[in-house]
Amino acid sequence: MSVLIFVENWDGKFKKLSFELVSYGAKLAEMLKTEIVVLSVGKVENTELEKLGKYGAVRIISAVNDKINVFDGQAYSAIIAGFAALEDAKIVLLSNNTTGKAIAPRLSVKLKAGLGSGVSKLPLSTSPFTVFKKVYSGNAFSNLIIKSDVKILTLAQNSSEVIETENKGVVTTVPIEWNPETVKTRVNEVQKQTGKILLTDAEIVVSGGRGMKSADNWGPMVELAELLGAATACSRPVSDEGWRPHEEHTGQTGKIIAPNLYIAIGISGATQHLAGVSSSKYIVAINTDKDAPIFAAAQYGIIGDASKVLPKLVEAVKDIKGK
């Protein structure tokens, strides 16, 4: 019996969400009095794999094949299902990011394992196995019982602490099959943005709404984001107007994020917008309308016009960072 954790790598590297996942898995294994096995697929250096040990990974399996050159949900779920059976995994844990969302449902059918997606804390009970997850786009939560013997969980990003331990992991390299003939996805072209902090990874997000008034007023906001090491985001009307790129739209139909700090500038806070940001740990709102719903979701607020408040805010951050 074990908890199997699938960790994705980005060009051979792990990131904070990988460590969150392993830390969460270690606590889960403790709850179930079992051990965790971490599975990485594709080429990752041993020194990088060993980092996972520090967060509680006892055994680290590095499944490799030089021919792996594309992410294919069908092929990856077959690989993970194979190791889940081999390791007698009772729980398979993945991130609730794009990769996890692509694999977990397929794995659920393959293993006939109930899926708890986007869990944000440890199970409420192990018998019956009950997880806590967001429903109705953050307007409610559910206690979901997973009834099958094998269970699959996907962990919401930035919902779990990274915990360093004294543990050292042992890496085992296992060659796996990968037949390019049967893998169906073919990549024709890759378009990558470089040098930007990813919205879904960012710990601080600075976001603008209709209150920014036009596409020309974003200078101070971008500057504020740079000073704070934050990613920039926007509300739907802003991306619909073309003031900012679509990739920055956060909200129910855009990106759903959970940073430590979300600064909403000129955003009124419609239900659909809050659905994408309500898991943020802290929300700061700057808006001219004191009755805007965003203030009900925020811990800190400034009633004022973005064009007047933003430059002062930038100066204040410069002052403090300069010290």
Add this chain to the structure above:
Amino acid sequence: MSNVPDTTTKVKFIDDFTKLDTAGIQWVINPWDELSLTRALELKDDPSSGIQTVTVAHVGLISAEPTIRKALAIGADDAIRINAEPADAYFVAAQLANVLKSEPYDLILCGIESSDFNGSTVGGMLAEFLEYPSVSSVSSVKIENGQIIITREIDGGKEIVTVPTPVVAIVQKGIAKEPRIAAMRGIMMARTKPLKVVEPVAVEPLTEVQRYEMPKPRAVCKFVDPENPKQLIELLQNEAKII
């Protein structure tokens, strides 16, 4: 497609937080499914796509038929309703797979999630049941020379991929700009379009909602003088300790 409460609904629960209070709820097509349908119709509008029929499929009781008729009014050619309470995602995907096994479609579009259970699960499960390839986080679907060309969002960028049919594309933002709206003519026509009702097969759901909880109210907002935003930065540093 899923039938969900309008996204502005303030949800409430009854029977000791075990059931959604459906009183007064306006039911709509799940927003992502509505965009999927819009894209499917856009593709069909272009004769070179080779698409002849757009079908919507739904697992649910007769009470969902007004929402299905809305999809027909928007432009779907026909509809399938599998007559069962959607017990969980696994149950829904298994029912859909059972019907689609005998009525194959080349391109199956599923919304990334439903706005009620936020599972992001049915599309991938359906693909696995049917043993079809699936592409997730899809922001564009095109058909060129009979080949399906898909753009998927990846961390920090996009990939343009091709996948042989039949394929399940799990779609999100970008797939269509605005959902298509039903015109009067469409509404009239929808009444006579075929809506086939299929009885479910026996499938044991794997999960069950025990109860619901309402979110905890956030702390009351602390207001800072707009003339002195420095105070905000100090609060974030010293009180919240996040910058």
